[in-house]
Amino acid sequence: MTGPALDAATVARLRLVVARLYRQLAQASSGRDLTMAQLSALARIEEHGPIRLGELAALERVAAPSMTRTVTPLVAASLAARVADPHDGRSFLVEPTAAGRALLARIRRQRSELLARRIDALSAQDRETLSAAVPVLERLLADER
Template identity: 45%
Template sequence: MRLRRRLVSERSPDHALSLTAAAVLGALHRCGDLTLGALAARERVRPPSMTRTVTALEELGYVVRRPDERDGRAVLVHLTDLGRSTVLDDRRRRDEWLARRLRDLTPDDRDVLRRAAPILERLADID
C-alpha cells in the first residue's frame, strides 16, 4: 500500500485531478471507451458519483461522451487527446521514479521482485 501511495504521489503536479478522476482516465486508456455504469463498477463507486466525475473530466477536456453505435440507448465515455497525454505523462513520471528506485536495489533484490511480480499481479486480479 505504501508503494501505491508513493506512486500516486508521483503524478504530474500540472493538474489537480482526484484519484478517482485519474483512475477513470487510466481505465479508459487501458480498456477503450466505457459506459458510465462500467466505469462506476470498475471504480466501485455509485453511478451518480461517476457521473459527477465524468462531467468534471468532460468540462476540463479530458473526455467526451459519445453515443454507443451498437446500443443506441447507451453513452460511451471516450478519452480525448488531452486525456491520453495526461495519462501517458503521469505514467512516464511514475515509471521514472520507480526505475530510479529499482536501480538502487541489489541484483538479488531485483531478482526477488521479478519473481514476485506475477504473484502480485494475480493477487491484484482477485475480487
C-alpha cells in the same frame, strides 16, 4: 492453500508498504489536480472505452451517480469526451481525448521513472527477488474474491 500462511504482522507490513509506495508514486506525478478517482476512471476509460457510465461505474465498483460526478470534471477539462452511443440514441459513451491519453502517458512515465530509479538502487539479489515477486503480486491483484 499449500505451505505456511503469512503471519498477520507480515500481511500488515505488505499492506503498508504497497499503500505507501503507491502514494509516493502518485505524489511524484502531476495529475492536473485530478483526484485519484478521476485518474482511475480516466485510465479505465482509456482501457475499455468508449464505454457507458454504468459499465465504468461497475468496473470502478462505485454507484452510477458517483461515476457521473467523477467523469463530469474530466469532460470539462477536455480529458474525456461524451460521444453518441451508436446502439442507443438516448445514451452516450465516454472516451478519452488526445489530451487525456497524453496526460495518462506522462503520469505513467513519471511513475515508472521514479520506480526504476529506486529499483536500480537495490542490490542485484534484491532486484532478482523483486522480479520473482511480480507474478505473485499480479495474482494477488487478479484474485478479487
